[in-house]
Amino acid sequence: MNIRTRFAPSPTGFMHVGNLRTCLYGYLFAKKNNGTFVLRIEDTDQERYVEGAVEIIYSTLAKAGIVHDEGPDKDGGYGPYVQSERKGMYLDYAKELVSKGGAYYCFCDKDRLDTLSNDSGIKKYDKHCLKLTLAEVEEKLNSGIAYVIRQNIPTIEAGVSSYEDMVFGTISVPYNDMEDGVLIKSDGMPTYNFANVVDDHLMNITHVIRGMEYLSSTPKYNLMYDSFGWDKPLYMHLPQIMKDATHKLSKRYGDANFEDFLAKGYLVPAIINYIALLGWSPNGNQEKMYMDELIEAFDVKGVSKSGSIFDEAKMRWLNSEYIKLMTPEQFVEVATPYFEMSKISGKYDYVMLAKLLIPRVEILSDIASKVDFLEEFDGYDMALYVNKKNKMTGAIALEILESMLPLLEEDNAWSNDSLQVIVNDFIETGAYKKGQIFLALRVAVTGSGMTPGGATEMAELLGKTESIRRIEESINRLRG
RNA sequence: GGCCCCAUGGUCAAGCGGUCAAGACAUCACCCUUUCACGGUGAAAUCAGGAGUUCGAUUCUCCUUGGGGUCACCA
Numbered sequence: 001m002n003i004r005t006r007f008a009p010s011p012t013g014f015m016h017v018g019n020l021r022t023c024l025y026g027y028l029f030a031k032k033n034n035g036t037f038v039l040r041i042e043d044t045d046q047e048r049y050v051e052g053a054v055e056i057i058y059s060t061l062a063k064a065g066i067v068h069d070e071g072p073d074k075d076g077g078y079g080p081y082v083q084s085e086r087k088g089m090y091l092d093y094a095k096e097l098v099s100k101g102g103a104y105y106c107f108c109d110k111d112r113l114d115t116l117s118n119d120s121g122i123k124k125y126d127k128h129c130l131k132l133t134l135a136e137v138e139e140k141l142n143s144g145i146a147y148v149i150r151q152n153i154p155t156i157e158a159g160v161s162s163y164e165d166m167v168f169g170t171i172s173v174p175y176n177d178m179e180d181g182v183l184i185k186s187d188g189m190p191t192y193n194f195a196n197v198v199d200d201h202l203m204n205i206t207h208v209i210r211g212m213e214y215l216s217s218t219p220k221y222n223l224m225y226d227s228f229g230w231d232k233p234l235y236m237h238l239p240q241i242m243k244d245a246t247h248k249l250s251k252r253y254g255d256a257n258f259e260d261f262l263a264k265g266y267l268v269p270a271i272i273n274y275i276a277l278l279g280w281s282p283n284g285n286q287e288k289m290y291m292d293e294l295i296e297a298f299d300v301k302g303v304s305k306s307g308s309i310f311d312e313a314k315m316r317w318l319n320s321e322y323i324k325l326m327t328p329e330q331f332v333e334v335a336t337p338y339f340e341m342s343k344i345s346g347k348y349d350y351v352m353l354a355k356l357l358i359p360r361v362e363i364l365s366d367i368a369s370k371v372d373f374l375e376e377f378d379g380y381d382m383a384l385y386v387n388k389k390n391k392m393t394g395a396i397a398l399e400i401l402e403s404m405l406p407l408l409e410e411d412n413a414w415s416n417d418s419l420q421v422i423v424n425d426f427i428e429t430g431a432y433k434k435g436q437i438f439l440a441l442r443v444a445v446t447g448s449g450m451t452p453g454g455a456t457e458m459a460e461l462l463g464k465t466e467s468i469r470r471i472e473e474s475i476n477r478l479r480g
Numbered sequence: 481g482g483c484c485c486c487a488u489g490g491u492c493a494a495g496c497g498g499u500c501a502a503g504a505c506a507u508c509a510c511c512c513u514u515u516c517a518c519g520g521u522g523a524a525a526u527c528a529g530g531a532g533u534u535c536g537a538u539u540c541u542c543c544u545u546g547g548g549g550u551c552a553c554c555a
Contacts, residue, residue: 010555045554110553124551148553168485177483177551185553192555216484216550239486239548246547274492277504281493285503304486304493307548311491314505324518359518370516387515423514438514450516 003035005207006200007068010042011053014257015060017310018211018241018249021275025238026209027066028276028298038203039071041082042196044189060258064272065291078203083195090190093198093228094149094183102227103183104130105137106150125150125180149184151193151220152227161219166236167303168212173219181220193217197224205233212237236300239279240307249310256310265338265364270319278308288321320362328354335364342368343375352461356453373448374462377470380447382477390435397440398478400432404441405471414464419456444474 007023009015015023030037039061043049061068070076080086097103106129116123130152132140141147154175162172183194190198200208215237225232241249249256261271269290277287281304282297289297323331331354332339339350353371361367385397404426411418423441427434442455445467451458459467 008555012555042555048554113553171484173484174482179551182553187553189553191553196555211549212485213549213555237485242548248548277492279492281503283494285494287492287504302494306486308493309491311505314492317505356517360516384515390514435514442515446515448515452516454514454516456514 001206003030003033003206004038004204005030005035005209006038006040006203006205008040008042008196008199008210009057010045010048011050011057012048013050013053014056014259016249016257017275017278018256020060020064020258021241021278022209022211022238023061023066024064024272024275025236025280025298025303026207027068028295029207029209029236029300030069031295032298035206036069036076037067038076038078038205039068039074039081040199040203041072042192043082043084044087044192044195056259063262063268064258065268083190083199086195086199087189090195090198091184091188094190094194097151097183097224097227098149100227100229101152102224103149103151105132105141105147106180106182107132107140107145107147109146127152127155127180130180146186148182148186150180151183151224153178153180153220153223161223163218163222163232163235165215165218166207166234166300167239168215168237168305171215171218173216178220178223193220194224197221200233201225201228201230207236208233209236210238212239236303238303239305241278242307242309244309248307261315263365265366266315266319267322267334270315270322273322274315274318278310279304288318316362323358323361326358328352328358331358335367338364338367339371343372348374348461353452356457356461360452370452373446373451377447377473380443384443384447384449385440385478387435387439390433390439392436392439394478396432396436397444398475400437400440401444401471401475401478403431404437405468405475408471409468411464414460414467416456416460419459423456441471444471446470447474 005026007026009019009023027037029035039057041054041057043054058073068074070078070081072079072081075081094103098105106125108125108128112128113123113125116126129150156175159175160172161175161178162170165171181193182191184190199205218235218237222232243249243256258271262268272291273287273289273294276289276294276298280298281302282289283299283302286293286297326334328351332350335354335357336350339345339353344353348371357367357370360370382394385394386392404422407422407426408419411422423437427437438455442451442458443449445455445462446458447470453461462470
């Protein structure tokens with residue numbers, strides 16, 4: 001059997017991680033089984049349609065490295081892949097369902113519907129129009145009264161409808177708790193519930209992978225498949241991704257969408273990797289995986305039933321792992337926009353900086369805070385020279401710097417290596433402790449307590465002229 | 481509220497009748513070290529509660545509690 005899965009988003013805005021994960025699992029499952037991954041746009045609700053949202057769906061998939069085999073832009077013979085372009089066909093299928101007893105016309109207006117509330121305020125349609133005779137329906141239809149088509153849920157007291165979910169196991173819902181939902185709206189358009197069933201069948205979808213909010217409405221869909229006489233797909237419902245213990249991640253949680261994570265400087269493989277791990281765990285202990293490894297490792301058995309809280313700290317860690325694998329050149333390629341946004345924009349050798357930054361940066365937007373000190377030399381805190389462990393004081397720093405300045409001025413190579421030689425020779429004299437020397441130098445040159453690298457590395461980065469200038473200024477302040 | 485689902489450390493989680501209850505992130509300590517990181521070693525930390533079933537329950541059943549979902553002419 002050729003496995004076919006689909007991702008069926010509605011174009012209502014940004015792609016948040018919950019959607020992305022549903023999409024990803026559908027893709028992983030299809031690819032793992034040499035199947036076909038279909039993209040279908042569900043835009044039957046014009047009210048919620050957001051301009052540009054379709055483009056976001058395409059660009060997100062493209063950037064994420066999820067390639068659909070079929071979709072609006074890739075005809076695989078099951079099109080159209082946009083629901084609004086399929087609207088002509090749903091009514092006929094609804095009529096077929098009516099003729100087969102799985103649905104019926106309903107002419108009730110809003111006022112009557114509003115009277116249906118039960119004691120607890122819950123409305124459930126009372127099958128009022130099911131009692132209409134064929135002739136009465138004909139007559140109303142001919143007179144042009146507005147109508148909808150409703151699903152006809154069998155009335156089976158104490159009966160339940162069950163199905164096997166791939167992750168949750170047997171799910172049973174009492175017939176009594178299912179309502180005769182609207183399939184065709186009064187504007188002639190199908191509701192999601194109906195379009196979904198028809199499209200999934202027509203597109204030959206074998207495995208429906210979606211969020212678990214559909215877990216308990218799935219029996220209603222199955223009833224439709226049965227009424228039509230169609231084969232039912234297999235279902236794989238996914239647990240929720242939570243913001244915290246009691247709130248699910250929603251579009252309102254602004255940071256939770258793909259584009260924002262990219263902007264914050266997360267690498268695509270890290271985002272995908274982390275998302276994949278949220279709600280699914282591989283067989284072994286390897287957590288860091290690229291897309292092809294995820295495909296290879298994906299297995300429904302590892303999908304968990306309980307919701308999981310989105311932990312950005314872990315995603316940061318994963319991201320840092322991917323960054324550490326980069327060469328300085330690769331780092332510069334993705335990091336350049338972040339350098340440009342920092343205070344050192346246009347200055348210094350980015351590749352040289354990259355070497356220092358790679359083990360120190362978790363996400364690219366950390367860069368600015370790590371390099372801005374390079375441009376903030378003036379007026380640093382003299383207390384930085386004081387260090388108990390090294391028995392270090394400002395007075396000692398002054399002595400060291402005054403002794404070393406002439407030595408440094410003679411160095412023309414001015415590289416990390418050449419500077420190391422000078423410092424080591426100075427250490428050999430035994431006048432001061434190693435730690436004291438490096439501390440004095442580092443603070444004098446950087447004016448900072450924490451720098452992305454040691455004294456000589458920072459000096460090389462700043463260049464001879466600037467370094468000497470800073471040391472002289474530091475000496476003056478220490479004398480001051 | 482009815483119905484559906486879920487429940488292992490702070491977080492992600494492995495486990496699928498007998499384990500000293502994996503691993504990862506985060507946290508803390510130590511080591512390495514010219515600061516900060518990286519790296520290394522180690523520590524602390526979990527089976528929501530109560531009844532059963534069983535020689536034996538984290539694991540099976542039921543109840544309680546907690547949480548989530550769903551009850552639209554939205555998807």
